[in-house]
Amino acid sequence: MSKDAKNVPALRFRGYSDAWEKRKLGELAKVRTGRAFKSSSFSPNGKYYVVTNKDIGGPQISTHMDGDRIDITNPVDIAKYSLSGRNLLVTMDGVNIGKTAMYSNEDAVLAQRVGRLTSSSLDFVHQITSQKNFLTRMNELSVGNAIKHISLKQISDYAVNVPQQTSERQLIGQTLSLLDNLIAATQRRIDALEQAKKALLQRLFDQSWRFKGYSDPWEKRKWSQLVGISKNMVDPTTGKYDSLIHIGPGNIRSNSRELVDLKTVKDENLISGKFHFDKGDIIYGKINPQLAKYTIAPAEGLSSADTYVLKPKSGIERLFLYYTLGTNRFFKYTVSVSQRTGMPKINRDELNAYSLIIAPSLFEQKRIGLFLRKTDDLIAATQSRLSSLELLKKSLLQDLFI
Incomplete structure (x- = not known):
């Protein structure tokens, strides 16, 4: 196929030059949903956690969750609804319609009305569905009064420009997924530092921790x-x-x-x-x-x-x-x-x-203040790194996609 400049992203991996083509999500991934498990079958000690729309609120779902559990013994149902392996979940009901998250847990099963996508290019599909255009389109298509919902067909029919070759999709998806993991790890580091600062404030100001050489009561x-x-x-x-x-x-x-x-x-x-x-x-x-x-x-x-x-x-x-x-x-x-x-x-x-x-000693006050400022400086530096990574991700999305 001849190269069409209108359908070629600004940034390409070496060895790829074909124009991108319009494809539906249903052509890139298998799109399905879970089962309508009966609430009467739920058990607080059930082996499997039941994943529902309410669990999808961010790019990753924690495997440590509190909610409905169920015991399933039918091997066919386990094979069909188990969330082992790599899965991309899509919210189909409620206020978070169109939100997506990657999830893998062999001890979880999927409830009805949650979209599930699997694909050999799942990281690439995740990047497509994580963008604002997908979220906006799903909300435009949603119907219902009290509770809005979308269908599997509407998800499957969502069309975007994609590389013709699966290998290029995989390279793009893997690259952006690695960057997403780095962004998530940096955010976790910020959260941990902020928790550490909170603990330091508590211990230093309630005097359960004192610098060596200071013992006079405050x-x-x-x-x-x-x-x-x-x-x-x-x-x-x-x-x-x-x-x-x-x-x-x-x-x-x-x-x-x-x-x-x-x-x-x-x-x-x-x-x-x-x-x-x-x-x-x-x-x-x-x-x-x-x-x-x-x-x-x-x-x-x-x-x-x-x-x-x-x-x-x-x-x-x-x-x-x-x-x-x-x-x-x-x-x-x-x-x-x-x-x-x-x-x-x-x-x-x-x-x-x-x-x-x-503290009666100005020197002790100064040490406490400087110590906490170093913690703040570390938090600020990590936040700056996070901002840089997010800007890099934004730039790559603009250059790698049409």
């Missing part, structure tokens, strides 16, 4: 004695602050010092009064304290009136104060005093009434 001190809450509100329309950054609660990720979508005062076209802050000041979101939005200012700027600018006084280290905001004790206090009618908010008097429990 002291209880009033917030107002150790922390200043800036009242330096300025007019952002004067032009004096145009080049400075502006930070509002929407720019701060919950439970993270990460800032997103920062713009200058001029770009934000601010008109109402804002708090001025210096580099290193702590910005704390006073609205909805349950969201735990706080950060350390990376440069001079202005912050929203929905934030407080916190400045440590003598007796408390800046990083120690910053990480205090992430402790369970502080979180529970701010949430408890902000639960009023309307928008939850913590006011200055409530903050000033809070009692900090601090």
Whole structure:
């Protein structure tokens, strides 16, 4: 077949040059569903877990699940509905219609109304069905009032451009699958690091862990004695602050010092009064304290009136104060005093009434702060790696597919 430039992706594996052709999913994979198992047959100690649509919410399904179980002894049913081997599952009912997930578990069986695809190019088929176009099309085709659903035929009839040769499909699928596994592993590493940080915060601030050489009991001190809450509100329309950054609660990720979508005062076209802050000041979101939005200012700027600018006084280290905001004790206090009618908010008097429990030694405070910052730096570096991998995946999808 002559090469058709309109049906050739930008990036090809060496040795492949034929134009891609339109094919239906039913031509690329065997499409079927499970069995309508009777609820009366379920048993809490059944050997097989029954996989249903509710189990499909992400690219991978955990093999450790709580749900209905069943005993099956008929070898024909076991062979037909067992989810051993590699399977691509598709949600056919409910709010997650069109969501797909790879799954393999010899101790699980498939329920009716869950799509199951098997193929010699399953990784490639997974990439096709993981893209937004497939999800959108399945939702467009879905019918029903209370509960939407799609059919096996609608899944089978979904058509896309694909390589003519099975070997090229397999190469593309395997390459992207390896990248997906790396992305998933990186996300798991981030999750593990965040859990480790949470444990470190707990142990360091409840003093169950102490650095060597420190044993003096910690002291209880009033917030107002150790922390200043800036009242330096300025007019952002004067032009004096145009080049400075502006930070509002929407720019701060919950439970993270990460800032997103920062713009200058001029770009934000601010008109109402804002708090001025210096580099290193702590910005704390006073609205909805349950969201735990706080950060350390990376440069001079202005912050929203929905934030407080916190400045440590003598007796408390800046990083120690910053990480205090992430402790369970502080979180529970701010949430408890902000639960009023309307928008939850913590006011200055409530903050000033809070009692900090601090290490009497500034050197111990500093060590705690620096130790936790190293953990945050590692989390940030891993998140940066994840973002790079996701950008690479996006780029490959654009170049490897038509």
